[in-house]
Amino acid sequence: MMLKSALLLVRCAKKHVWDQVRFSSQALSQLSSEKYNVTRKDFATLQSTDVNFFKSVLSDDRVLTDENDVLPFNIDWLKNCRGQSKMVLKPKTTREVSQILSYCNKRRLAICPQGGNTGVVGASVPVFDEIILNMGLMNKIISLDDISGALVCETGCILEVLDKHVQEHGLIMPLDLGAKGSCHIGGNINTNAGGQRLIRYGNLHGSLLGIEAVKADGTVIDCLRSLKKDNTGYHLKHLFVGSEGTLGIVTKLAIHCPVLPKAVTVGFFGLENFDNVLKLFKSAKSSLGEILSAYEMMDNESIRGTLRNMKLTSPIPEYPFYVLMETHGSDADHDTEKVNRFLSKEMDTGLILNGTVATEPGKIQAIWKIRESIPAACMMDGYVFCYDVSLPLANYYQLVPMLRERLGSNASVIGFGHIGDGNIHINVTISDFDKEVLGVLEPFIFEEVSKLQGSVSAEHGIGFRKPQYIHYSKDRSALGLMRDLKTLMDPNGILNPYKVLPDDV
Numbered sequence: 001m002m003l004k005s006a007l008l009l010v011r012c013a014k015k016h017v018w019d020q021v022r023f024s025s026q027a028l029s030q031l032s033s034e035k036y037n038v039t040r041k042d043f044a045t046l047q048s049t050d051v052n053f054f055k056s057v058l059s060d061d062r063v064l065t066d067e068n069d070v071l072p073f074n075i076d077w078l079k080n081c082r083g084q085s086k087m088v089l090k091p092k093t094t095r096e097v098s099q100i101l102s103y104c105n106k107r108r109l110a111i112c113p114q115g116g117n118t119g120v121v122g123a124s125v126p127v128f129d130e131i132i133l134n135m136g137l138m139n140k141i142i143s144l145d146d147i148s149g150a151l152v153c154e155t156g157c158i159l160e161v162l163d164k165h166v167q168e169h170g171l172i173m174p175l176d177l178g179a180k181g182s183c184h185i186g187g188n189i190n191t192n193a194g195g196q197r198l199i200r201y202g203n204l205h206g207s208l209l210g211i212e213a214v215k216a217d218g219t220v221i222d223c224l225r226s227l228k229k230d231n232t233g234y235h236l237k238h239l240f241v242g243s244e245g246t247l248g249i250v251t252k253l254a255i256h257c258p259v260l261p262k263a264v265t266v267g268f269f270g271l272e273n274f275d276n277v278l279k280l281f282k283s284a285k286s287s288l289g290e291i292l293s294a295y296e297m298m299d300n301e302s303i304r305g306t307l308r309n310m311k312l313t314s315p316i317p318e319y320p321f322y323v324l325m326e327t328h329g330s331d332a333d334h335d336t337e338k339v340n341r342f343l344s345k346e347m348d349t350g351l352i353l354n355g356t357v358a359t360e361p362g363k364i365q366a367i368w369k370i371r372e373s374i375p376a377a378c379m380m381d382g383y384v385f386c387y388d389v390s391l392p393l394a395n396y397y398q399l400v401p402m403l404r405e406r407l408g409s410n411a412s413v414i415g416f417g418h419i420g421d422g423n424i425h426i427n428v429t430i431s432d433f434d435k436e437v438l439g440v441l442e443p444f445i446f447e448e449v450s451k452l453q454g455s456v457s458a459e460h461g462i463g464f465r466k467p468q469y470i471h472y473s474k475d476r477s478a479l480g481l482m483r484d485l486k487t488l489m490d491p492n493g494i495l496n497p498y499k500v501l502p503d504d505v
């Protein structure tokens with residue numbers, strides 16, 4: 001809902017939108033190229049003959065060139081990045097994608113592939129005038145095998161729509177995230193999205209069965225199989241997982257959907273300190289075993305701001321830390337017995353100070369809503385610097401107090417995330433974007449992550465915002481191989497330039 005209304009607001013802007021912007025610095029974020037001081041690469045610029053060609057491939061209504069129509073596609077969800085694209089293309093078929101790419105490759109016209117545009121590292125919007133290739137109309141569900149669980153669909157299917165569809169057949173999608181109402185499954189693959197269920201169903205490399213993708217020169221790569229096991233040479237489909245639109249355009253995919261759990265339990269607990277969050281995690285793993293499907297951590301500041309801004313009510317009073325725990329199982333009696341035993345033990349030990357447990361869908365949703373609203377709630381307080389890092393569990397929360405001390409009272413620093421996967425989100429909110437604050441945060445935060453042997457990006461990707469920091473987590477030899485692959489698959493570098501790979505490798 002939030003995502004849609006933000007886009008609508010921008011869409012409603014009348015003519016002369018750029019004039020309005022000039023007089024109202026609040027209205028739109030600064031252009032990414034100016035904000036981050038980027039130089040345009042040597043690509044061709046769009047000519048009227050190009051527009052005519054695209055209109056001959058797609059129908060007129062799928063070639064957007066009016067600046068008011070194009071504007072929302074130029075801005076990312078965080079309103080941190082703004083590109084200057086003059087055109088959005090909306091293909092409906094793989095053949096159209098192939099024709100577009102083959103033409104752009106010959107003309108050296110750069111492209112920014114775009115899914116649901118919920119990414120938070122600036123990967124889904126252009127930096128300069130790259131053509132936006134929006135995949136939203138490639139949204140057909142092709143087949144579902146309810147015995148094997150193999151779903152085959154087009155890239156632009158919205159995650160929540162797929163989840164509802166497969167639920168009707170007794171299955172669920174193997175991933176779930178707060179942006180599910182807008183993000184595309186193709187966007188999920190391209191970011192290697194993690195989300196709340198990763199602890200139980202694993203990452204997308206495991207769930208992805210097959211892929212169809214188009215290379216920069218328009219060649220269609222057909223790896224669209226739905227077999228669980230297929231060891232015939234290199235696992236090419238995995239090249240596209242997490243490639244953030246830099247190696248090809250994903251057009252179709254096959255994904256494995258697990259069985260819809262017959263019993264779901266969600267607990268929301270208040271805890272005294274972070275140490276206890278870890279102790280409770282250890283206990284939950286050993287007491288609940290295979291039914292544990294999510295273990296999320298939120299600090300008090302995350303919850304307090306979310307309840308205030310989103311006008312939500314917490315089922316329990318304030319505590320320094322909170323845990324949202326979920327189980328997915330096949331036998332309600334069996335699961336309830338396990339959960340109850342775990343709860344009574346940990347209430348006795350004092351690890352859980354207070355809590356609530358829900359099994360009805362409405363109550364479960366209300367609890368998840370608090371957790372999933374945290375990112376949007378931060379946005380209501382001003383400008384958000386969004387960090388998404390992996391750290392050893394013992395050091396998981398360490399950076400939050402460190403940053404609070406470093407930034408003082410002008411910034412709000414919150415920590416929350418998928419603790420079961422060692423993935424913390426640290427959001428730093430200030431009233432307006434400020435380069436000095438950026439300088440205090442970066443590269444400091446990435447240096448600290450590197451010292452702790454963590455990763456500078458756990459699940460959001462590298463995108464436009466982090467290529468200069470990728471070396472903190474990837475060796476030069478690995479970066480060199482990434483560059484070789486990029487050159488092989490996209491020799492003219494037209495696919496999502498300025499993203500993922502730093503220029504100096």
Ligand code: FAD
Nearest residue numbers: 115116117118119123178184187188190193194244245250
């Ligand atoms: P976009 O943002 O449009 O694009 C992401 C990248 O994929 C870009 O590089 C784009 O060029 C590329 N791309 C998209 N489609 C294609 C295609 N068909 N072919 C080639 N390249 C393509 N992320 C998580 O991992 N876990 C979370 O829990 C999580 N929670 C979130 C909660 C909120 C409220 C929000 C706003 C975001 C959250 N995210 C999370 C980040 C984001 O939702 C994910 O990265 C998501 O996978 C992006 O999907 P999308 O369709 O919006 O892709």
Ligand code: ZN
Nearest residue numbers: 195418425459
């Ligand atoms: Zn996340």
